[in-house]
Amino acid sequence: MAEDEHKHDHGAHSHVHPSHDHDHAGHSHAPKVSAGNERAVLIGLCLTAGFMVAEIIGGVLSGSLALIADAGHMLTDTIALFLAWLGFRLGRRPADARRSFGYSRLEVLAGLINALSLFALVGWIAYEAVQRFFSPEEVLAGPMLIVAVLGLVVNLVVFRILSSADADHVNIKGALLHVLGDLLGSVGAIAAAVTIWLTGWMPIDPILSVLVAILILRSAWALLMRTFNILMEGAPDGVDIAEVRADLRRAIPGLIDAGHLHVWALSSGKTMATLDIALAPNADPATVTAAVKERLEHEHDIGHATVEIDWGGDAASCPAAAARH
Numbered sequence: 253m254a255e256d257e258h259k260h261d262h263g264a265h266s267h268v269h270p271s272h273d274h275d276h277a278g279h280s281h282a283p284k285v286s287a288g289n290e291r292a293v294l295i296g297l298c299l300t301a302g303f304m305v306a307e308i309i310g311g312v313l314s315g316s317l318a319l320i321a322d323a324g325h326m327l328t329d330t331i332a333l334f335l336a337w338l339g340f341r342l343g344r345r346p347a348d349a350r351r352s353f354g355y356s357r358l359e360v361l362a363g364l365i366n367a368l369s370l371f372a373l374v375g376w377i378a379y380e381a382v383q384r385f386f387s388p389e390e391v392l393a394g395p396m397l398i399v400a401v402l403g404l405v406v407n408l409v410v411f412r413i414l415s416s417a418d419a420d421h422v423n424i425k426g427a428l429l430h431v432l433g434d435l436l437g438s439v440g441a442i443a444a445a446v447t448i449w450l451t452g453w454m455p456i457d458p459i460l461s462v463l464v465a466i467l468i469l470r471s472a473w474a475l476l477m478r479t480f481n482i483l484m485e486g487a488p489d490g491v492d493i494a495e496v497r498a499d500l501r502r503a504i505p506g507l508i509d510a511g512h513l514h515v516w517a518l519s520s521g522k523t524m525a526t527l528d529i530a531l532a533p534n535a536d537p538a539t540v541t542a543a544v545k546e547r548l549e550h551e552h553d554i555g556h557a558t559v560e561i562d563w564g565g566d567a568a569s570c571p572a573a574a575a576r577h
C-alpha cells in the first residue's frame with residue numbers, strides 16, 4: 253500500500269500516515285441528514301406554531317398565567333423547532349474547502365440555543381408567578397380548561413411525531429424536551445382550571461406554573477450538559493476511552509498498543525477518533541490499520557477514525573502526534 257510519509261521529529265520516533273485514511277480532495281466528512289428527522293421537525297413546527305397563537309389568545313382572554321406561560325413555552329418550541337429544521341437543512345450542505353466536516357455541527361448549536369431558551373422561559377415564569385401570587389387576578393376557568401385540553405391534544409400529537417424520529421439525536425431530543433415541557437404545562441393548566449372551577453382558589457394558577465417551570469429547568473440542564481460536552485469535544489456518553497484502548501489491544505493481532513486516543517462527537521450520533529498505534533515486529537501496517545478502523549466502527553460505533561502509526565513501537569509514551577483531518 254502506498255504511504256504518504258509525514259515524519260515528526262520526536263526523538264527516536266517517526267510517524268507515517270497511511271494514505272488510505274483520508275483523501276480530502278474527494279472525501280466528504282459531512283454526515284447524512286435523515287429526511288425522516290427533518291420531516292418530523294417540520295410537521296411539529298407547523299402544529300406548534302399554529303396552536304401557539306390560539307393559546308396566547310386563550311390565555312389573555314381567560315387571564316390565566318398557566319396558559320400564558322405554556323404559550324410562551326410554545327413560542328420557544330417554535331423557535332427551537334425552526335432552528336432544528338434549519339440545522340437539518342444546512343446540515344445537508346456538502347463540505348467545502350473551509351469546512352471540511354460540513355455543516356452538521358449547526359445542529360449542536362441549535363440544541364444549545366434550545367437549552368438556553370428554556371432557562372430564559374423558566375426565569376420569566378417564576379417572575380410572573382411571584383407577581384400573580386401576591387396580587388391574584390381573576391381567571392375564567394371555562395375558557396382556560398378548553399384551551400388547555402386542546403393544547404394537550406396538540407402536544408401529544410407533536411410528541412408522537414417526534415418520538416417516531418431518531419429520539420437520540422441532540423436536536424430531536426431538544427425538541428422532545430420542549431414538547432414534554434408543553435405537555436406538563438397543559439396538564440398543569442388543566443389542573444389549575446379544574447381547581448379554580450370547583451373552589452375559586454386563584455393562587456393555584458401561578459403555583460402550578462412554578463412547578464412546571466421546575467420540571468422544565470431539570471430538562472434544560474440535561475440538554476445543556478449534553479450539547480456542552482459535544483462542543484467541548486468530550487467523550488460521548490457510553491464511551492470509555494480506557495476500555496476502547498484495552499479492547500483494541502486484546503482483539504487485534506499485530507497491535508502492541510494504541511496511544512493518544514481521543515474520542516469525540518462531531519454532532520449527535522457522529523462519533524470520531526484519532527489515535528497512534530504501535531505495531532508488533534513483522535506486522536502488516538495496512539492490515540492492522542484496517543482492523544483497528546473496523547473494530548472501532550462495529551464494536552464501539554466510531555465511524556470515522558484517523559490512525560497514525562508509531563514506527564518506534566511505543567504509541568503510549570510518544571508525544572501527541574495524532575492529526576485530525
